[in-house]
Amino acid sequence: MGLLDGKCAVVTGASRGIGQAVCVSLAQNGADIVGLDIDFEALEGTKEAVEAEGKRFLSLKADVSCLEEFQGAIKEASSEFSSIDILVNNAGITRDNLLIRMSSEDWQKVIDINLTGVFNGVKAVSRAMMKQRSGSIINISSVVGLLGNPGQINYSASKAGVLGITKSAAREMAKRGVRVNAIAPGYISTRMTDELSEGARKALMDNIPIARLGEPEDVANTVFFLASDLSSYMTGQVLSVDGGMAM
Ligand code: NAP
Numbered sequence: 001m002g003l004l005d006g007k008c009a010v011v012t013g014a015s016r017g018i019g020q021a022v023c024v025s026l027a028q029n030g031a032d033i034v035g036l037d038i039d040f041e042a043l044e045g046t047k048e049a050v051e052a053e054g055k056r057f058l059s060l061k062a063d064v065s066c067l068e069e070f071q072g073a074i075k076e077a078s079s080e081f082s083s084i085d086i087l088v089n090n091a092g093i094t095r096d097n098l099l100i101r102m103s104s105e106d107w108q109k110v111i112d113i114n115l116t117g118v119f120n121g122v123k124a125v126s127r128a129m130m131k132q133r134s135g136s137i138i139n140i141s142s143v144v145g146l147l148g149n150p151g152q153i154n155y156s157a158s159k160a161g162v163l164g165i166t167k168s169a170a171r172e173m174a175k176r177g178v179r180v181n182a183i184a185p186g187y188i189s190t191r192m193t194d195e196l197s198e199g200a201r202k203a204l205m206d207n208i209p210i211a212r213l214g215e216p217e218d219v220a221n222t223v224f225f226l227a228s229d230l231s232s233y234m235t236g237q238v239l240s241v242d243g244g245m246a247m
Contacts, residue, residue, distance in 0.1 A: 002030025003228040008081040010034040010074065012064050012121060013091030015042035017190030018140065020049070021216030022088050022223045027055040029224055031086065034058045034077040036070075038091075056081075064091045064117030067124070074124040083132055086227045089121040089139045089162075094192060096151045107154045114158035115165075122169050126178065133177035138226045139166050140219070143186045143242045159184075163238055170236030179235040181226045186242025188214040209244030 009026045013019040014035030023033045027050040035043050035050075040061035050057040058080050062073040077084060092114045095106035118139050129135030144152055145159025163182055170180040187193055187204055193213060196204070205211055222241050225231055240246045 002028070003230065004086075004224075005030035007031045007085040007227075008034065008077070008083060009086035009088065009227065010036065010077055010084055010121075010125070011088040011090055012036045012062075012117070014046050015039060016045075017192065018185070018188060018216045018219050019088075019090040020046045021220040022090060023057070024049050024053065025217065025220035025224050026086065026088075026227060027053040027057075029228070030055070031227075032056040032058075032081060034060060034073075034081070034084075036060050036062045036064070036073050036091070038063050063113075064089075064120055065112040067120045070117075070120040070124045074128075078128065084125055084128060085135060087121055087125045087135070087137045088223055088227075089118045089137070091117055092140065092142075092158075092192075094152065094155050096155065098151055099153050102153060110154035110158050111161075114155065115161040118162050118165050122165060122180070126169070126173060129178045130173055130176040135173075135178040136227050136231075137169065137178065137180040138223050139180070139182045141166075141182045141184045141238065143184050143240065143245050146184055146238075146240070146246050166238070167236045174235050179226075179231070181231070181234060181236065182238045183219060183222050183226070184238055184240045184242065184246065185219050186214055186240070186245045188216055188219060190216060207245060208242075209247070212243065214241060214243060 015037040043059040060073040062069040142159040166182040
């Protein structure tokens with residue numbers, strides 16, 4: 001028996017990194033999974049991993065920055081599964097540069113995917129979740145949304161904005177049984193952080209009390225906690241999974 005038996009979870013950016021680990025963790029705890037990604041073929045590895053846990057996996061192609069695509073994906077998911085119980089807004093990108101060199105295009109692209117993408121996701125599932133009087137939405141923010149970071153004005157603004165969406169949506173939907181929480185990961189070992197130079201990586205370690213990068217599973221375990229009834233009295237919260245960076 002898993003704590004998420006009979007539940008269905010939608011996870012965005014599900015093809016790799018944190019999103020893939022989240023899909024596997026939620027499946028291990030009993031949930032069926034709908035994986036959304038901008039690249040449909042890339043979802044194949046996650047599908048195999050979830051099915052190996054004996055759970056169903058539906059692959060859907062959607063760009064989270066487009067409301068119509070997100071709503072279309074949720075409609076398709078709802079016709080396959082009896083309800084959508086969990087939404088994990090995980091898809092995100094970086095386009096780093098110092099402010100003086102950052103183009104408006106790189107500013108807008110990051111806002112469109114990381115911030116508007118979360119708005120679109122919350123909007124796409126909220127009506128049905130409120131109607132069924134239950135649901136857990138988990139938004140993946142970042143330590144950079146709490147602390148700021150040189151070279152990441154677009155990214156840190158988008159991730160700070162995600163905290164605003166989380167708290168406002170939590171207040172709007174609490175009485176209807178829908179909980180909305182956020183996770184602020186620190187530096188997690190994925191393709192996003194593979195791009196760091198050796199120098200940047202060393203400088204980072206000096207700022208991580210636990211003195212290692214996190215693993216995608218560290219974030220996935222926290223997503224499971226927030227998705228399940230173990231956290232039934234929590235809403236509008238931001239949990240840091242960052243080796244102590246933001247304490
Ligand atoms: P990742 O390995 O780069 O994976 C991101 C996923 O999002 C990929 O599957 C990607 O698909 C998908 N994606 C990108 N744009 C999309 C769009 N418009 N619509 C749908 N899917 C899209 O990243 P990660 O490191 O796992 O990060 C996951 C989340 O955690 C992000 O929100 C990130 O900001 C956040 N985070 C990460 C870290 C870290 O250290 N890694 C720290 C704090 C927060 P494709 O592969 O097809 O591009």
